[in-house]
Amino acid sequence: MAASKDNTHSPRSASRRSVLGAAGATGLALMMPKLAKAQAAGTLKIGFVSPRTGPLGSFGEGDGYVLDLARKSLAGGLVVGGKKYAVEILDRDTQSDPARATQLAKALINTDKIDLMLTTSTPEVVNPVSDACEAAGVPCLATVMPWEAWYFGRGAKPGEPSPFKWTYLFSFGVSNFVKSYLSQWAAVPNNKKLATLLPNDADGNAIRAAMLHELRKAGYTVIDGGPYETGTTDFSAQIAKFKEANCEMLMSFPIPPDFATFWRQAAQQGLARKMKIVQVAKTGLFASTIEVLGPLGYNISVAAYWHKNFPYKSTLTGVTGVQLADGYEKGTGKQWNQQLGATLSLLDAGFAALTASADPSNKAAVAKALGSLRTLTMMGQIDFTKGPVPNVSPTAMIGAQWVKAPAGSKFKYEYIITENSSDPSVPVSHKPIPYA
Template sequence: MESTTGTTRRDLLRAAGLGLTLPILGACGGLGSSDDNSKNQAKSALKIGFVSPRTGAAAGFGEPDAYVLELAKKALASGLAIGGTQYDIQILDRDSQSNPQRSAQVANDLINSDQVDLMLTTSTPETVNPVSDACEAAGVPCVSTVVPWEAWYFGRGAKETDKAAYKFTYHFCFGVEQFHNMYTHEWPQVPTNKKVGVMWPNDSDGNAIRAALGPLLKQSGYTIVDPGAYTDGTNDFSAQIAKFKAENCEIFNAFPIPPDFATFWRQAAQQGYVPKIAQIAKTGLFPSQVEALGDIGIGLAGGAYWTPTYPYKSSLTGVDSKGLGDGYQGTGKQWNQQLGPSLALFDVAAAVLKASGNPKDKPGVANAMKTLSVDTPIGKLEWGKGPNANVVATPILGGQWIKSADPKYKVDFVLVENSSDPNVPTAAKLQEYKA
C-alpha cells in the first residue's frame, strides 16, 4: 500500500542503498517540502520490477540486460503522463540467478518491500514462472516473455479447458505450434530419414514439448526416438547417445539448459554421433554459447525470436531492430536475440500503464492487458486474439550458426526459415551438420 505519512528517514536510507531517486527530492522543493507535497510526490512515483537471469545456468539470456535497461531508463527519464498526472518511473532490476527459489524470493521482495506497481520478467521457466506465481498470488500485474507459452500457462497449473486462467499475469512468446511450423519447414531443406532423436528433460519446458510437439511431429511423418525424460544437471548421456546411434537418428532435437547441452554435445562428438540436422532450443541462442563449443558448434540449427533484420521498432524508444542490434554492437559485443523481447517488455509496460488510466489501480492495469495492442521490436503484440486471454503467441524462425565472415566475430546466425513471420527475410538454406 502507498504511504500516507510521507517519507521516513528509514525510507531515505533504504532508497539510497538501492541507488534510487526518491520523488520527494524532485521538483517540489526537496526535503524542505510540506507534508502535503511529499504525499503528492510519493503518489506520483511508479515502480517497475524487472527480474531476469544475469548469472547461473541461463545467464546468456541476461547478457544484454544492462543495455536494454539503459535504453528504457533513458526513454522513461521524463516519466509518463497518465490521466492528467505526471508519474516518475523507477526501474528496479534483480538477478534471478537462474534459480526458481531465488526468483520467487526477489519477486516477493519487490512486491512486499519495494511495492512495485508492475512486474516484468523474462527467460526460462526457472525465472519466469515463480515470478508470475508470486505476482498472481499478490495481485500485482506482471508481463513475461521467453518461455514457450505452454510451459508458462500449463506449467503453472492451468488446464486445457482454461481460456483465462490468470487475472494478473500475462505473457508473450512462441509456442509449440511455432516450433512445429519452423521444424517442418526447415528440416526438409536437408534430406534425412525423418527419424528424430530427442532430448526433452523432466522440467517445464521438456514436459510441455513432449506432450504437444511430439504428437505434432508424428502427424507430419517424423519418427520420434525418445530415450525418456532426464534430470537437469545430468552429466553422463552415454545411454541416450547409444540409442540415437542404434536407431540411426539423422535429426537431433533438444530443449536443455545450456550446461546440459554442452555436456551432451561434447560426449556425442567423442562417441561418434553426428546427425545430419542438430536442432536445439533453449540453448545455442547466443554467440557466447556457441563459441564455447568450439568447432562442434558450427552448423548447429536454432530458433530466433528476434534478429536485427526484423522490420519492426520499439514504440517506447523509437529504435528499430537494426538500430537496436547496431547500438548493442557499438558496446563491443555481438548482437544477442534477447535484445528484442527484453525491450518489448518495456514497450508493453509503458503502453499498459497509459491504457489503464490509473496506473496505481493494480486490477485496472491487469484489466487493460486484456485488450492491449502495442508495437515492439518483435512485432505488434495484441492480447485478446488467442491462444487464450493471457497469452500472445509470437513467431520463432529457423536459423543456423555459421563461421563469421566478420573478423570481429567468430560465429554468425543466419535465418533459413520464416514460416511464422514471412515479413522477416531469410538469408540462406539449412546446411547439413558436419563434424
C-alpha cells in the same frame, strides 16, 4: 529518474553514455511538449526480474544495456491521462535459481511496493515470479518461454476458464516451434529419424507432451532419449540409443551447460558426424553458448524469437533492430543476441499497458489493460484479445542457423535467418545448411 539496480551492473563508459543518449534523443524530443503540460504525479515502480548469472545467465547478459536504454527514454517521466509520473525500474537477478526468483518477486511486491512486474527468460524465472504476482494481486507481464509451460504448467486446464487474473505472457508456443522446425527440416535431405533430448523440467515436459505427437504426424520417426535431470554428466545411454536407431536429426531443449556436455560426448562417441540437422532450443539462442562448443557449434539450427533484421521498431525508445544490435556491440564489445529485442519488447509492451490503463497506479486498471493489450513491439504484434488461451498472446518463431563468420569478422559465428513461415515480413538471408 531514479534507478535501482543489482550489483551485477558494471559502470557505464563515456562511449556507452553517448550511444544511449543518441538512441533516446528522438523519443524524448517528441515527448517534451506533453511532459511540459502534464500535471506532476507520483512515482511508478516497475519490477524487472531475469537471470543475469548462473546457468541461464546468457539470457540476461544484455539486460543491463536494454534497461539503460529504457531508463534514458523515461528520464523525463511517463505521461498518462494528463499526469506525469516519474518511473523507477527495479531490476533483479535470479542467479538462475527458481527459489530466489520467488524471493525477489515477493520482496519487490511487499517491500518495494511495485506497480507492475516484468519478467523474462525460461520457466525457471517466469513461472515463480508470475505465481508470486498472481497470489499478491500485482499485474505481471512476461515473455520468452513456451506458453504451454506457463499456462498449463501453472495449473490452467484445457477448455476451462483461466485461473489467472493478474498475470499475462506473450511468447512462442509448441505450434510455433513445429511450424519453424518443419520448414527448416524440409530444406535439408535426411532420413526423418529424429533423436529428441528433453529434460525433466517444465520446458522438456511441455514439449514432450505437445510436440512429439505433431512431429510423428508430419512423418518423422521420433526416438525419445527419455526425461533426464538437469546437471546430468553422462549421456552415453541416450547417445547409444540414437546411434542404434540411425538418427540423422536431433532436437533438444537442455540448458546450456547440459547441451555442451551432451554434444561433446556425442562427438566423441561418433553421433555428431551422422547428423544432418542439429536443432537446439534454449541453448543455441546466443553466441556465448555456441562459442563454447568451438567447431562443433557451426551449422547448429535454432528457432529465433527475435533477430536484428526483424522489421520493427521499439515504441519506447524508437530504435530499430539493427540500431539496437549495433549499439550493443559498440557499447559492450560483445556480439548482439536475440534477447536484446525480447527484453526491449517486454518494456515496450509493459509501458504500453501502463499508458492504456489511464491510471497506472491502479493495479486492477493495469491488469485490465494487459488483458486487452494490442500493440506493436520489436518482436512483432502482440494481441491479448485473440488467445489461443486467455492471458496469452503468441509470438512468431523464425528459423535461424549459426554459421562460420566471414573472413575479417570480429566474431567467430554469424547468425543467419533461414526461414520465415511464422512471419513473412522477416527477410530470409540463406537456405539451411546441413550440419554434417
